[in-house]
Amino acid sequence: MSFVTVLKKIFLIDLLEGLFVTFRHQHPDNLVTEQYPQERPVISDRFRGQPRLKKDANGKTLCTACGACALACPEKLIKVSSLRDPETKKKVLTEFDYDLGRCMFCGLCQEACSSNALELSPAYELALYSREGLELDRQQMEDGTPRKVYER
Amino acid sequence: MIKSFLGYLHSGVTPGEAGNLIWISIYVLLVFAGVSLGVMFMNWFERKIMAHMQVRMGPMRVGPHGLLQPIADALKLIIKEDLMPSNADKLVFWFAPVCVVMTAFCAFIVVPFGRTHAITDMNIGVVFMLGVSSLGVLGVIMAGWASNSHYSLMGSLRSGAQMVSYEVAMSMAVVSAVMMTSMATGTGTLSMIGIVQAQMQQHIWFVFSFFPVGLIALAVFAIAMVAETNRAPFDLPEAESELVAGFMTEYSGFRWSLFFLAEYTSMMAVSSIATTLWLGGWLRPFPNLLGGRNWDLAFSLVPGLTFAILALLCFLTFTRMPRIRAMRGDTAGLGGLACLLGILAVVLLLPGVRERVQDIFWFTSKVAFFMYFYVWGRTTFPRYRFDQLMTIGWKVLLPISIAVVILTALIGVRQDLFALVRR
Amino acid sequence: MSDNQFYESLDETKPGRTFLDSNELVLNMGPQHPSTHGVLRVILKLDGEKVNGIECVIGYLHRGIEKIAENRTWAGFGPFVDRLDYTAAVSNSLGYCLAVEKLLGVEVPKRAQYLRVILTELCRLASHQVWLGTHVLDIGAVTPLFYAFRDRETILGVFEKYCGARLTTHAFRIGGCRWDAYPGFAEEVLKVCDDLLPMIDEYRHLITGNRIWLQRTKNVGYISPEDCMSYSITGPVLRGSGIAWDLRKAQPYSSYEDFEFDIPTGTAGDTFDRYVVRVEEMRQSIRIIRQAVEGLPEGPIIARVPKVIKPPAGEVYVSTEAPKGELGYFMVSDGGPQPYRVRVRPPSFINLQALEKMAKGSLVADVVAIIGTLDIVLGEVDR
Numbered sequence: 023m024s025f026v027t028v029l030k031k032i033f034l035i036d037l038l039e040g041l042f043v044t045f046r047h048q049h050p051d052n053l054v055t056e057q058y059p060q061e062r063p064v065i066s067d068r069f070r071g072q073p074r075l076k077k078d079a080n081g082k083t084l085c086t087a088c089g090a091c092a093l094a095c096p097e098k099l100i101k102v103s104s105l106r107d108p109e110t111k112k113k114v115l116t117e118f119d120y121d122l123g124r125c126m127f128c129g130l131c132q133e134a135c136s137s138n139a140l141e142l143s144p145a146y147e148l149a150l151y152s153r154e155g156l157e158l159d160r161q162q163m164e165d166g167t168p169r170k171v172y173e174r
Numbered sequence: 175m176i177k178s179f180l181g182y183l184h185s186g187v188t189p190g191e192a193g194n195l196i197w198i199s200i201y202v203l204l205v206f207a208g209v210s211l212g213v214m215f216m217n218w219f220e221r222k223i224m225a226h227m228q229v230r231m232g233p234m235r236v237g238p239h240g241l242l243q244p245i246a247d248a249l250k251l252i253i254k255e256d257l258m259p260s261n262a263d264k265l266v267f268w269f270a271p272v273c274v275v276m277t278a279f280c281a282f283i284v285v286p287f288g289r290t291h292a293i294t295d296m297n298i299g300v301v302f303m304l305g306v307s308s309l310g311v312l313g314v315i316m317a318g319w320a321s322n323s324h325y326s327l328m329g330s331l332r333s334g335a336q337m338v339s340y341e342v343a344m345s346m347a348v349v350s351a352v353m354m355t356s357m358a359t360g361t362g363t364l365s366m367i368g369i370v371q372a373q374m375q376q377h378i379w380f381v382f383s384f385f386p387v388g389l390i391a392l393a394v395f396a397i398a399m400v401a402e403t404n405r406a407p408f409d410l411p412e413a414e415s416e417l418v419a420g421f422m423t424e425y426s427g428f429r430w431s432l433f434f435l436a437e438y439t440s441m442m443a444v445s446s447i448a449t450t451l452w453l454g455g456w457l458r459p460f461p462n463l464l465g466g467r468n469w470d471l472a473f474s475l476v477p478g479l480t481f482a483i484l485a486l487l488c489f490l491t492f493t494r495m496p497r498i499r500a501m502r503g504d505t506a507g508l509g510g511l512a513c514l515l516g517i518l519a520v521v522l523l524l525p526g527v528r529e530r531v532q533d534i535f536w537f538t539s540k541v542a543f544f545m546y547f548y549v550w551g552r553t554t555f556p557r558y559r560f561d562q563l564m565t566i567g568w569k570v571l572l573p574i575s576i577a578v579v580i581l582t583a584l585i586g587v588r589q590d591l592f593a594l595v596r597r
Numbered sequence: 598m599s600d601n602q603f604y605e606s607l608d609e610t611k612p613g614r615t616f617l618d619s620n621e622l623v624l625n626m627g628p629q630h631p632s633t634h635g636v637l638r639v640i641l642k643l644d645g646e647k648v649n650g651i652e653c654v655i656g657y658l659h660r661g662i663e664k665i666a667e668n669r670t671w672a673g674f675g676p677f678v679d680r681l682d683y684t685a686a687v688s689n690s691l692g693y694c695l696a697v698e699k700l701l702g703v704e705v706p707k708r709a710q711y712l713r714v715i716l717t718e719l720c721r722l723a724s725h726q727v728w729l730g731t732h733v734l735d736i737g738a739v740t741p742l743f744y745a746f747r748d749r750e751t752i753l754g755v756f757e758k759y760c761g762a763r764l765t766t767h768a769f770r771i772g773g774c775r776w777d778a779y780p781g782f783a784e785e786v787l788k789v790c791d792d793l794l795p796m797i798d799e800y801r802h803l804i805t806g807n808r809i810w811l812q813r814t815k816n817v818g819y820i821s822p823e824d825c826m827s828y829s830i831t832g833p834v835l836r837g838s839g840i841a842w843d844l845r846k847a848q849p850y851s852s853y854e855d856f857e858f859d860i861p862t863g864t865a866g867d868t869f870d871r872y873v874v875r876v877e878e879m880r881q882s883i884r885i886i887r888q889a890v891e892g893l894p895e896g897p898i899i900a901r902v903p904k905v906i907k908p909p910a911g912e913v914y915v916s917t918e919a920p921k922g923e924l925g926y927f928m929v930s931d932g933g934p935q936p937y938r939v940r941v942r943p944p945s946f947i948n949l950q951a952l953e954k955m956a957k958g959s960l961v962a963d964v965v966a967i968i969g970t971l972d973i974v975l976g977e978v979d980r
Contacts, residue, residue: 037555037809043799047740053229068759068779069757094673096674126676228744407809552739557736560646
C-alpha cells in the first residue's frame with residue numbers, strides 16, 4: 023500500500039468523505055418531500071387512473087355500446103347493456119357496469135374503444151372505506167368523483 | 175432555615191459541597207427535568223436531522239415542523255400495552271429497565287454545567303461517572319436474561335460484551351486527560367470541576383494540549399463512546415434488520431421507553447465526560463486570548479442572542495403559516511413558541527442573569543455538538559459486524575489509547591523537567 | 598438434503614436428543630422481516646454465530662400467474678407479466694412480447710425496437726436503484742436508500758409520462774409499442790441520464806470507498822465460477838464471479854447489436870464485486886440510453902398484428918437479460934386465442950439456489966448481506 027493510502031486509512035478520510043456527502047444533502051433545496059394532500063403531484067395525461075365515459079359537447083354519450091372494451095378486458099369486469107334503437111337501427115347504451123375492485127388499470131379497455139368514449143382519466147384518489155362503492159354504474163362513470171380539498 | 179436557603183446563593187460551591195439539602199433537591203429536580211427535556215428534544219432533533227440528510231422532511235404534522243412529535247411519541251408509549259412474556263423472570267424483567275435508567279441518570283450527579291451548577295463535586299468525579307455507566311451493562315444483561323428468549327439473550331450478551339470492551343479504551347483515554355490536569359499545579363485531580371479548572375489554569379483546552387495527543391485521545395474516546403452507547407456504526411445488537419433484535423425485543427410500551435430514555439441519557443452523560451475532559455467544560459471559547467471586559471461582555475451576550483435568533487426564526491415561520499382555519503392551533507402554538515423564546519432571550523440578556531447562566535449555555539452547546547455527531551454518524555455509516563466490532567475495540571482502540579497514555583506521560587514529564595530546569 | 602431429513606434433524610423429540618445436546622440453534626428468519634426482499638422464509642441452522650445450513654421456504658407470494666395465462670388471451674396476459682418482477686416491470690414486458698412475436702413470426706419496426714431499448718435500460722437503472730437502496734439498508738447504512746429512491750422517482754416519472762403508470766407499466770404491445778415518444782421525451786430521458794451520472798459517482802464516496810462497507814462485503818458470500826455454471830446462475834451474480842456472459846451481447850435481441858457498451862465483470866466473486874458490477878452496469882445503461890436516444894429512427898411503432906392474436910401451434914423459448922439475470926419465457930401455443938402454457942424462467946428463483954452455497958460457513962450477519970446481493974424479488978421467485 024502506498025504512503026498516501028496508509029495516511030488516508032489512519033486519518034479516516036473515507037469516513038469523513040461519507041460524512042460530507044450526507045452533510046451536503048441537508049440543504050433545504052435538496053428536500054424532495056411533497057406535503058400531500060396540500061401539495062398534490064403533477065400527473066401526466068396518459069396516466070391510467072379512474073375510468074370515465076366521455077360525453078360530447080351536447081351531453082350525449084359517445085359510447086356506441088359495441089362491447090369491445092368488455093371483450094378486451096382480461097378480468098371481464100365490464101358489462102355493457104344496450105338496446106337496439108328501432109329508427110336508426112343502432113345500439114344505444116343503457117347500462118355500463120364497471121367493477122373497479124378487480125380492475126388492474128391495464129388500459130386495454132381504453133385501447134379497444136373505437137369511439138374514444140372510455141378513457142382512464144388521470145384521477146387517482148379512489149380510496150373508499152368499504153367495497154360497496156367500487157362497482158361503478160353508468161352515472162358514476164360519466165360523472166366521476168369530485169376531488170376533495172384537504173386543509174391539513 | 176430561610177437564611178441557610180438564601181445563604182447558599184452567596185457561596186461559590188455546588189450544593190453538594192455546601193451540604194445544603196434543599197438546594198441539592200432543587201438541583202436534582204432541575205437536572206432531572208433538564209435531562210428529560212434534552213432527551214425529548216434529542217428525539218425530535220434526531221428524526222429531523224436524519225430526515226434532512228436523507229433529503230426528506232421528517233415529522234411535520236404534529237405541531238409546527240413536528241415539534242410536538244416527542245410528546246405524541248411519549249403518550250403513545252405510555253398508553254401502549256405492557257407485555258410480559260409468561261415464562262419471563264418477573265422481578266428481573268421489571269428491574270432491568272429501572273436499573274438502566276437509574277444508572278444513566280445517576281451519572282448526572284457530578285456533571286458540571288458551571289462552577290456552582292452541579293449537584294455535587296466528588297473528588298472522584300470521572301471515575302464515579304465511568305463506574306456508574308458500567309453498572310448499566312448489568313441492566314442490559316438482566317434484560318436479555320429475563321426475556322426468556324435465546325435471541326434476546328444472545329443480543330444482550332453481545333451488547334454487554336461490546337460495552338465492556340469499549341470501556342477499557344474509554345478509561346485509558348480518560349487517564350491520559352487526567353494526567354494532563356497535573357501540568358500546572360503538580361497534582362492531578364479526578365474531580366470533574368477540578369479538571370475544568372485545570373484547563374482554565376493552563377489556558378488551554380485539553381484537546382489542543384500536547385498536540386496532537388489530546389486530539390487523538392478525544393478521537394479514541396469519541397469512537398469508544400459511540401460503541402459504549404450502542405449507536406451506529408456499532409449498533410448491531412439493536413439493529414432492526416439483523417436477526418437478533420437485541421435485548422429490547424420483549425419490551426414494549428413504557429418499559430421500552432425507559433430503555434430508550436436510558437440510551438439517550440447515557441449518550442448525553444458520556445458526551446458530558448468528553449466535553450469536560452477535552453473541550454473545556456463550561457469555559458467559553460478563548461477566555462484568555464480574547465479576555466478583558468469587552469470580550470467577556472460580547473461572549474456573555476451569545477446565549478441571549480442565540481435564543482433571539484431562534485425566536486426570530488420561529489416568528490418568520492409563524493408569519494409564513496397558511497392562514498386557514500384548520501391550522502389555527504399550529505399557528506397559535508408557533509406564535510406562542512416564538513414569544514416564549516423571545517422572553518427567554520430577553521431574560522438571558524439581562525446583566526444579572528447572563529453572567530450566571532452563560533456557563534450552562536456553553537456546556538450544553540458543546541454537548542449538543544457531540545449529539546449532532548452521533549446523529550450524523552448514524553445517518554452515514556453502515557453497521558459493523560460483531561466480530562469486526564470487537565476487533566476494533568481490542569486490537570485497534572486499546573493499543574492506540576495505551577500509546578496515548580504513554581505519550582502523554584512522556585511529554586508531561588519532559589515538560590515538567592524543562593520547567594524544573596528553567597526554575 | 599430432502600425436506601424430511603432436514604426437518605427430522607430439527608426434531609427435539611427424537612429419542613436421545615435433547616436441546617442441550619447440540620450447539621445448534623435453529624433460527625427462523627420469518628416471512629415478515631424488514632430485510633428480506635419480499636416474503637421469504639429462511640430457516641438457519643446455527644452453531645453459535647456460524648451458519649451450518651440454510652433452507653429457504655418460498656411460496657408466500659404465489660399467485661398462480663402461469664395458470665392465469667391459460668385463461669387469458671395473448672394480448673390480455675400482457676399486464677400480468679409486469680407483476681412478476683415488480684421492480685422492473687418493463688423488462689418483463691419486453692421478454693413476453695419478444696416471445697409472442699417470435700411465435701407469430703412478426704418483425705418489430707426499428708423505431709419500436711429503439712424505444713423498447715430506451716425504456717428497458719431505464720428500467721434496469723430503476724431496478725438497480727432499488728437493489729442498491731435495500732442492500733445497503735440491510736448492511737446498516739440508512740441514507741443511500743433515500744438517495745436511490747429519489748433518483749428512481751425521476752425514472753418513474755418518465756414511465757408515467759410514457760405509458761401512464763409508474764410501476765405496473767404494461768409498456769409494450771405484441772408487435773411493437775402502443776405509444777410513441779411523448780413531446781419532450783428525448784430531452785427528459787437525457788436529463789435523467791445527466792442527473793444520474795454524478796449520483797453514481799457519489800455512491801463511491803458514501804459507500805464504495807467506505808472502510809466499514811469494505812469490511813462487510815469483501816470476501817462475504819463467495820461463489821466460484823464453476824459453481825455459478827453448475828447452478829445455472831445468471832446476471833450480475835455470474836458476472837461478479839468472472840464470467841463475462843450477457844445475453845445482450847451473446848444473443849442480441851431488439852437491436853442491442855447496434856449499441857456499444859461494455860460488460861462489467863468482477864474477479865473475486867464476493868459481495869463487493871457484485872456490488873461494483875451492478876454500479877458499473879448502471880453506467881453502461883446510461884451509455885446505451887444516450888446512444889439509443891440520439892439514434893432514434895423515424896418510422897412506425899407497431900407492426901401489423903391481427904386484432905385477435907392466434908399464433909400457429911408450436912413452442913418457443915425466448916430469454917432476455919433482465920436486471921436480475923436471464924429472464925426466459927417458454928410458451929406453447931395450440932393455435933388458439935389463449936396460450937396453452939406459459940412458463941417463466943425467473944432469474945431470482947434460480948439464483949436463490951446459491952444462497953446455501955454462499956452462506957454456509959459465514960456468520961449470521963452476513964446472511965442478510967448475501968440475500969441482498971443476490972437481488973431477489975419474491976414476485977419472480979413465487980410467481
